[in-house]
Amino acid sequence: MxxxxxxxxxxxxxxxxxxxxxxxxxxxYVYACKSTSRYHKHNFAxxxxxxxxxxxxxxxxxxxxxEIGHRSDLVDRFSRSKPPxxxxxxxxxxxxxxxxxxxxxKTSTANLTSDLCKTYLSLPHISLSTWxxxxxxxxxxxxxxxxxxHFRADDKVLASTMTxxxxxxxxxxxxKSIRRIREMCTPKYERMFxxxxxxxxxxxxxxxxxxxxxxxxxxxxWLRFSEEKTEGLLxxxxxxxxxxxxxxxxxxxxxxxxxxxxxxxxxxQKITYEKxxxxxxxxxxxxxxxxxxxxxxxxxTRLGPGRRCYAFFHPALQDSPLVFVHVALxxxxxxxxxxxxxxxxxxxxxxxxxxxxxxxxxYSITNANSGxxxxxxxxxxxxxxxxxxxxxxxxxxxxCTLSPIPNFLRWLEGRTSTSDKFMNMDLFTDDDxxxxxxxxxxxxxSSSLNALIAFLKDPQWHLVSQDTTSNVKPLLLKLAAYYLxxxxxxxxxxxPVAKFHIRNGAEMFxxxxxxxxxxxxxxxxxxxxxxxxxxxxxxxxxxxxYERTGSxxxxxxxxxxxxx
Numbered sequence: 001m002x003x004x005x006x007x008x009x010x011x012x013x014x015x016x017x018x019x020x021x022x023x024x025x026x027x028x029y030v031y032a033c034k035s036t037s038r039y040h041k042h043n044f045a046x047x048x049x050x051x052x053x054x055x056x057x058x059x060x061x062x063x064x065x066x067e068i069g070h071r072s073d074l075v076d077r078f079s080r081s082k083p084p085x086x087x088x089x090x091x092x093x094x095x096x097x098x099x100x101x102x103x104x105x106k107t108s109t110a111n112l113t114s115d116l117c118k119t120y121l122s123l124p125h126i127s128l129s130t131w132x133x134x135x136x137x138x139x140x141x142x143x144x145x146x147x148x149x150h151f152r153a154d155d156k157v158l159a160s161t162m163t164x165x166x167x168x169x170x171x172x173x174x175x176k177s178i179r180r181i182r183e184m185c186t187p188k189y190e191r192m193f194x195x196x197x198x199x200x201x202x203x204x205x206x207x208x209x210x211x212x213x214x215x216x217x218x219x220x221x222w223l224r225f226s227e228e229k230t231e232g233l234l235x236x237x238x239x240x241x242x243x244x245x246x247x248x249x250x251x252x253x254x255x256x257x258x259x260x261x262x263x264x265x266x267x268x269q270k271i272t273y274e275k276x277x278x279x280x281x282x283x284x285x286x287x288x289x290x291x292x293x294x295x296x297x298x299x300x301t302r303l304g305p306g307r308r309c310y311a312f313f314h315p316a317l318q319d320s321p322l323v324f325v326h327v328a329l330x331x332x333x334x335x336x337x338x339x340x341x342x343x344x345x346x347x348x349x350x351x352x353x354x355x356x357x358x359x360x361x362x363y364s365i366t367n368a369n370s371g372x373x374x375x376x377x378x379x380x381x382x383x384x385x386x387x388x389x390x391x392x393x394x395x396x397x398x399x400c401t402l403s404p405i406p407n408f409l410r411w412l413e414g415r416t417s418t419s420d421k422f423m424n425m426d427l428f429t430d431d432d433x434x435x436x437x438x439x440x441x442x443x444x445x446s447s448s449l450n451a452l453i454a455f456l457k458d459p460q461w462h463l464v465s466q467d468t469t470s471n472v473k474p475l476l477l478k479l480a481a482y483y484l485x486x487x488x489x490x491x492x493x494x495x496p497v498a499k500f501h502i503r504n505g506a507e508m509f510x511x512x513x514x515x516x517x518x519x520x521x522x523x524x525x526x527x528x529x530x531x532x533x534x535x536x537x538x539x540x541x542x543x544x545x546y547e548r549t550g551s552x553x554x555x556x557x558x559x560x561x562x563x564x
Contacts, residue, residue: 312324
């Protein structure tokens with residue numbers, strides 16, 4: 001009569017249950033009500049009562065999520081029953097819960113999970129302003145539900161199981177016990193996420209998880225760094241968001257997304273001004289993080305002759321670029337943004353031909369979705385673009401970058417400030433200090449260093465005096481080389497851009513002084529940029545050595561300043 005699954009409970013665990021798609025035929029309803037269902041009946045009723053005080057979207061999210069929790073776990077499916085009257089005392093509560101339960105039982109899993117994803121994706125994005133104005137109450141309440149113990153790993157059961165296993169003397173732990181422990185360590189919400197991914201229509205589960213992680217990261221950032229948090233979220237009576245638990249959720253979602261956004265699934269597309277939809281070009285223009293667009297002509301230049309732009313797309317997010325890179329085709333490795341612009345202009349004017357270019361320079365790579373931060377997309381993008389360019393332009397011999405050195409000035413300020421715990425006066429030799437005191441005379445050393453930092457914070461410092469600019473050059477390049485190569489965090493470069501390219505197998509090739517004199521370039525990197533070179537013959541060897549020993553390949557253009 002029924003097409004039943006092959007999974008059947010053993011007699012030692014209770015009556016046999018037959019499972020077919022959305023229907024559960026139970027041979028002993030009374031037994032089920034008296035055993036495993038009691039906790040879930042109470043828990044569902046508790047969530048229903050809490051949801052009854054919410055608005056429409058928040059209530060719908062919480063109730064659907066709880067129902068998905070039941071369906072994602074076979075044991076929870078067996079325990080579906082009406083909560084006892086002592087749990088819901090109000091007649092209208094009992095009637096509303098009955099109506100809600102009947103609605104769920106008539107809704108397929110695919111429609112239910114799709115409804116959850118669509119509802120969540122339709123809610124306002126989380127930001128500092130929406131938190132302080134309580135404009136994203138639905139998402140806040142959903143995150144509170146997600147962090148409850150019901151959807152996390154059961155610490156008490158795990159501890160009890162471990163104690164029971166370890167108490168057995170002279171008994172080797174079986175593989176079955178190890179698998180059971182591993183399953184118990186997996187939070188319930190993680191199993192539910194996989195369930196949503198496999199059930200929702202049109203890959204809505206992927207978009208849901210990406211947006212959820214983006215929101216969680218925003219909340220984590222807000223809790224950690226907002227100066228006004230004591231006036232907002234943390235003081236909200238109904239808010240119970242734990243920073244440690246949020247980080248656990250964020251890392252678990254990242255693990256899932258890493259498996260979803262793998263190279264074989266991603267689609268590489270060339271972005272052009274003529275053929276690419278305007279909506280995608282608009283996203284690339286607004287999300288550009290390294291060199292913000294100055295005008296419409298600037299956008300046309302970046303997508304025109306002598307330039308290339310490539311982006312990764314995912315089948316579930318076809319209208320949104322995940323990560324994109326800008327490339328300039330040149331005859332030589334550029335030392336500045338002016339060189340890069342001049343090389344492009346020579347191709348536009350017909351002086352040079354892009355099909356004869358010998359150097360491809362990656363001058364900007366941007367992660368377009370903060371929900372995918374930490375998912376290794378940039379590495380795959382660069383390798384894919386190198387292959388495409390080699391096929392298109394066989395004359396290309398050199399692949400390099402023209403990269404900023406983010407946070408260099410902030411790092412330098414911390415290392416020279418007497419009030420900072422990270423102050424390091426060993427950065428400067430006696431000759432360096434004499435130069436600084438000559439350029440910025442003062443009564444003591446600390447005042448001269450403070451004057452140097454104040455000078456570098458002036459957005460016009462490179463135009464003030466040719467003599468001062470020339471004298472500061474060797475000092476700044478030496479400090480930049482130290483910051484890139486010597487300064488480490490957990491054995492890896494402190495500079496995020498350096499860590500990214502070195503991890504991909506690139507080598508530090510050359511430091512360039514006053515390479516980017518825009519306000520952003522001066523404010524962050526003191527105008528200094530660096531060329532990382534991707535030597536295709538040594539790429540894999542460099543990457544393996546870095547992963548094993550942390551070694552970094554440094555060429556003369558950087559090593560010269562380390563030696564000084």
